[in-house]
Amino acid sequence: MKYDFAAIEKKWQDRWEKEKPYACRTGDTSRPKFYGLIEFPYPSAAGLHVGHPRPFTAMDIVTRKKRMDGYNVLFPIGFDAFGLPTENYAIKNHIHPAIVTKQNIENFTRQLKMLGFGFDWDRVVDTTDPSYYKWTQWIFLQLYKKGLAYKATMPVNWCTSCKCVLANEEVVEGVCERCGAPVIRKEKSQWMLKITAYAQRLIDDLDDLDYIERVKIQQKNWIGRSTGAEVTFKATTGDDIVVYTTRPDTLFGATYMVLSPEHAFLKKWEPVLKNMDEIRAYQRAAASKSDLERTELNKEKTGVCLDGVSAINPVNGREIPIFISDYVLATYGTGAIMAVPAHDDRDWEFARKFGCEVIEVVKGGDVEKEAFTLKDDTGIMVNSGFLDGMTVRQAIPAITKWLEEKGIGHSQVNYKLRDWVFSRQRYWGEPIPMVWCEKCGWQPLPEDQLPLLLPEVESYEPTDDGESPLSKMTDWVNTTCPCCGGPARRETDTMPQWAGSSWYFLRYMDPHNDQELASKEALEYWSPVDWYNGGMEHTTLHLLYSRFWHKFLYDIGVVPTKEPYAKRTSHGMILGQNPRCFSNLSQEEQKKLVEEFGSEEAARAHLVELHGEMAEHPIVKMSKSLGNVVNPDDIVKAYGADTLRLYIMFIGDFEKAAAWSDNAVKGCKRFLDRVWNLASEKREGGDEYSSANEAAVHKAIKKVSEDIESMKFNTAIAALMSLVNDFYAKGASRGDVKALLLMLCPFAPHMCEELWEMNGYGGQVCQQSWPKYDASKTVSATMRMAVQISGKVRANIIVPAESTNDEIVAAALAEPKIARLAEGKTLVKSIVVPGKLISLILKPRV
RNA sequence: GCCGGUGUGGCGGAAUUGGCAGACGCACCGCACUCAAAAUGCGGCGGGCAACCGUGUCGGUUCGAGUCCGACCACCGGUACCA
Numbered sequence: 001m002k003y004d005f006a007a008i009e010k011k012w013q014d015r016w017e018k019e020k021p022y023a024c025r026t027g028d029t030s031r032p033k034f035y036g037l038i039e040f041p042y043p044s045a046a047g048l049h050v051g052h053p054r055p056f057t058a059m060d061i062v063t064r065k066k067r068m069d070g071y072n073v074l075f076p077i078g079f080d081a082f083g084l085p086t087e088n089y090a091i092k093n094h095i096h097p098a099i100v101t102k103q104n105i106e107n108f109t110r111q112l113k114m115l116g117f118g119f120d121w122d123r124v125v126d127t128t129d130p131s132y133y134k135w136t137q138w139i140f141l142q143l144y145k146k147g148l149a150y151k152a153t154m155p156v157n158w159c160t161s162c163k164c165v166l167a168n169e170e171v172v173e174g175v176c177e178r179c180g181a182p183v184i185r186k187e188k189s190q191w192m193l194k195i196t197a198y199a200q201r202l203i204d205d206l207d208d209l210d211y212i213e214r215v216k217i218q219q220k221n222w223i224g225r226s227t228g229a230e231v232t233f234k235a236t237t238g239d240d241i242v243v244y245t246t247r248p249d250t251l252f253g254a255t256y257m258v259l260s261p262e263h264a265f266l267k268k269w270e271p272v273l274k275n276m277d278e279i280r281a282y283q284r285a286a287a288s289k290s291d292l293e294r295t296e297l298n299k300e301k302t303g304v305c306l307d308g309v310s311a312i313n314p315v316n317g318r319e320i321p322i323f324i325s326d327y328v329l330a331t332y333g334t335g336a337i338m339a340v341p342a343h344d345d346r347d348w349e350f351a352r353k354f355g356c357e358v359i360e361v362v363k364g365g366d367v368e369k370e371a372f373t374l375k376d377d378t379g380i381m382v383n384s385g386f387l388d389g390m391t392v393r394q395a396i397p398a399i400t401k402w403l404e405e406k407g408i409g410h411s412q413v414n415y416k417l418r419d420w421v422f423s424r425q426r427y428w429g430e431p432i433p434m435v436w437c438e439k440c441g442w443q444p445l446p447e448d449q450l451p452l453l454l455p456e457v458e459s460y461e462p463t464d465d466g467e468s469p470l471s472k473m474t475d476w477v478n479t480t481c482p483c484c485g486g487p488a489r490r491e492t493d494t495m496p497q498w499a500g501s502s503w504y505f506l507r508y509m510d511p512h513n514d515q516e517l518a519s520k521e522a523l524e525y526w527s528p529v530d531w532y533n534g535g536m537e538h539t540t541l542h543l544l545y546s547r548f549w550h551k552f553l554y555d556i557g558v559v560p561t562k563e564p565y566a567k568r569t570s571h572g573m574i575l576g577q578n579p580r581c582f583s584n585l586s587q588e589e590q591k592k593l594v595e596e597f598g599s600e601e602a603a604r605a606h607l608v609e610l611h612g613e614m615a616e617h618p619i620v621k622m623s624k625s626l627g628n629v630v631n632p633d634d635i636v637k638a639y640g641a642d643t644l645r646l647y648i649m650f651i652g653d654f655e656k657a658a659a660w661s662d663n664a665v666k667g668c669k670r671f672l673d674r675v676w677n678l679a680s681e682k683r684e685g686g687d688e689y690s691s692a693n694e695a696a697v698h699k700a701i702k703k704v705s706e707d708i709e710s711m712k713f714n715t716a717i718a719a720l721m722s723l724v725n726d727f728y729a730k731g732a733s734r735g736d737v738k739a740l741l742l743m744l745c746p747f748a749p750h751m752c753e754e755l756w757e758m759n760g761y762g763g764q765v766c767q768q769s770w771p772k773y774d775a776s777k778t779v780s781a782t783m784r785m786a787v788q789i790s791g792k793v794r795a796n797i798i799v800p801a802e803s804t805n806d807e808i809v810a811a812a813l814a815e816p817k818i819a820r821l822a823e824g825k826t827l828v829k830s831i832v833v834p835g836k837l838i839s840l841i842l843k844p845r846v
Numbered sequence: 847g848c849c850g851g852u853g854u855g856g857c858g859g860a861a862u863u864g865g866c867a868g869a870c871g872c873a874c875c876g877c878a879c880u881c882a883a884a885a886u887g888c889g890g891c892g893g894g895c896a897a898c899c900g901u902g903u904c905g906g907u908u909c910g911a912g913u914c915c916g917a918c919c920a921c922c923g924g925u926a927c928c929a
Contacts, residue, residue: 173925173926213850214850214851214923214924217849217850217924218849218850218923218924218925221848221849221850221924221925222924222925224925224928226928226929228929243929244928244929245929246928246929247929258929301927325927326927327927327929328927328929329927329928329929331928332928332929333928333929336929337929338929339929340929344929345847345927346927346929347929349927414928414929415928416925416928536923536924539924540924540925584857618857650858650859650870650871651858651859652858652859653859656851656852657922657923658858658859659858661857661858661872663857663858663871663872663873664857664858664871664872665872666872667870667871667872668871670871670886671870671871673885673886674886677886703862706862714858714859714860714870714871715859715860715861715869715870717870717871718859718860718869718870718871719869719870720870721869721870721871722869722870725870728887784866785866786865786866787866788865788866788909788910789909790909790910791865791908791909791910791911792910793866796866828909829909830909831865831909831910833865836865836866837865837866837910839865839909839910840909841909
């Protein structure tokens with residue numbers, strides 16, 4: 001009988017739909033719980049990308065095995081459906097975003113079901129559903145009530161194409177993360193979330209989490225904690241200028257001061273500043289620079305020296321000039337620095353250009369040539385009054401103490417993390433439930449009025465003036481003040497896409513609750529997520545945001561755990577093969593080109609000339625223009641879902657990027673065909689393993705079990721392939737085949753269910769227990785050991801398993817080839833590694 | 847610049863953490879089956895006639911190094927005037 005994957009997969013998907021074998025029950029105390037989570041997809045119009053099945057299949061395999069291990073498994077799915085791509089698609093095609101979203105979710109659902117994932121389909125979550133975003137809005141109100149949501153006017157990142165503000169995390173190399181358009185600074189009044197209040201806890205609590213190390217490092221770097229001191233300098237106007245420095249030890253070397261162009265004192269000092277025109281011109285120039293220009297221009301320092309105001313260095317009373325320069329950021333520290341050109345690269349560069357004095361205060365470098373920035377014990381303080389002779393490490397606490405005693409400074413911690421810009425001037429997002437009243441100011445919408453529904457609008461296109469499309473909906477905008485009952489206006493900005501995804505994993509625990517975001521019972525039972533797998537690109541976005549929200553919900557007593565996710569892993573991207581790269585051509589094509597151009601190098605050079613630099617990269621992102629995009633629908637049609645699942649897991653190291661290969665898919669299909677042919681054969685007998693395969697089966701059980709736990713799916717599959725090869729070579733018993741199906745089931749569930757049923761093993765594979773590993777069954781009576789002489793393998797011997805070291809050495813020396821090599825030599829030393837090898841060191845006999 | 851990571855056959859990738867490098871798969875070659883092809887099954891497959899040589903390069907530790915230590919090279923990712 002042929003392996004008819006299309007019919008088999010349809011049959012089992014229909015049965016799963018009806019019988020719901022993957023549904024889970026909240027509150028089951030008879031079994032331990034396991035909550036496996038994947039990042040819910042954004043339902044784009046393009047449908048499922050071939051990259052999606054990689055993390056999905058991985059967690060599907062993990063959770064299927066957990067079920068077989070006896071866990072009550074929650075493995076849910078949902079849709080992160082608000083956001084710009086849908087809105088842009090809707091605008092372009094003149095369809096309402098809600099309709100687009102509905103269609104896209106239907107298509108995604110079809111594709112996800114087609115791949116046979118064991119989701120609990122009764123728990124689907126959709127962030128655009130009012131019964132869901134009611135609670136997103138509710139959380140916002142709680143943040144507002146605790147002072148963690150506030151409206152502030154400040155320079156924000158503005159995407160010139162999306163016509164919308166962006167969070168810091170959404171700006172990548174000066175351009176919009178989503179559309180690639182330049183980002184500029186724009187002064188706007190925005191809702192902000194005070195994530196900075198959680199900066200320290202977001203760092204500290206990482207220690208107890210089982211996250212892969214690079215995620216922890218990346219989050220810590222992004223939060224960017226630094227310790228230093230704030231120091232007050234007196235200005236000649238009498239004002240106190242506070243600077244932040246990580247090097248208070250170098251205070252004696254501060255020869256000038258720099259303010260950010262946006263610094264508030266500039267306005268205050270207008271009457272005394274003699275070069276105000278020059279200053280204004282610089283301010284304007286700095287403001288109009290896009291982030292991209294700022295980074296590109298960062299090599300050459302610019303600035304203006306203030307004419308009319310200077311500052312006094314508090315340690316030595318010296319008067320020093322004040323500059324403004326855009327290398328000092330308004331949004332970090334105090335927006336002002338003391339410049340120590342001898343010991344800071346940027347200050348050194350600036351001083352050289354503007355002719356400022358350079359005073360060495362730490363010995364160890366040549367400050368005429370470059371700044372000496374080392375902060376270790378190699379430098380001794382000089383030219384620094386009472387600090388002279390100390391090391392830098394001694395000087396830092398000494399000067400800090402001195403500053404504190406004088407009341408002009410104190411130690412200070414700073415973070416690079418900024419508060420989260422939380423409003424977007426777009427339509428397709430959660431309305432922010434706030435009302436502006438001339439009399440009462442901003443008022444939160446009473447909770448009983450939630451959800452605040454997103455109104456139907458005629459036009460949801462973004463406006464050039466930076467106002468949300470909702471602002472034109474006067475009927476909706478005009479409302480009454482919840483406080484005084486007078487006329488008031490609603491907030492017309494919406495929430496960013498990251499809002500709905502910041503808590504969705506909680507909703508899965510109790511998705512239909514209309515009283516709370518989830519019941520206490522459900523939260524207690526399922527929290528925390530035991531294993532969360534997702535992309536590295538979310539490390540400083542979704543992952544950080546949702547940790548912040550979760551900590552807040554913990555603080556107000558809504559959730560029972562400090563952290564949302566106990567374990568976080570990450571998958572690599574699926575890339576495509578570059579059809580224009582020499583190494584991806586078939587051997588014949590390569591040969592032809594080499595003949596034509598004389599050498600491989602010349603052939604490669606020709607391809608580069610033809611297609612540009614990228615022809616040198618064998619592996620590239622999938623793109624329509626290269627024609628290397630793989631559609632999961634096509635693969636399922638041609639080979640079946642089980643083959644796609646197996647291949648996407650076999651493709652390589654799960655954590656690393658891997659390139660799609662059509663040929664390699666065929667190899668996985670071939671493997672499933674081999675399993676099918678083997679297992680569909682009628683076999684008599686019981687459940688016991690055959691003596692020929694017993695050891696191999698137990699070794700495979702160990703390998704596959706461990707590899708699934710550690711996400712080494714590729715080697716787990718390799719072990720199963722080896723086992724099948726053994727079965728072909730030695731024949732397989734009914735029990736051998738049964739073990740194979742149990743282990744293969746998480747990877748290829750449709751086929752294994754079908755074969756399980758055909759063989760009449762009873763029940764369904766997914767309901768069986770995972771096979772047990774018995775180490776005693778893998779030991780054999782003899783062992784094969786390599787014999788090395790001076791570290792080189794020279795022969796192999798077979799000895800009884802219980803041989804002593806002396807017996808093993810004797811056996812090694814008796815081996816004909818070894819005996820020949822050892823002739824005329826003395827055995828100096830021997831090392832025996834039981835079961836592996838013997839290393840002999842021989843010396844010529846004198 | 848700073849912080850991570852990676853470098854192994856024609857290709858994707860293994861290697862129990864210091865113990866027989868190249869598991870498993872792809873591609874390729876041979877054989878069987880077939881009138882033939884495909885499919886399937888079986889076998890071969892790093893280089894070299896060989897001694898030997900081979901895990902980015904150079905050096906070190908060790909009986910033994912892909913794995914450890916030192917110096918470098920290349921590529922990928924994150925971050926970037928954060929004082």
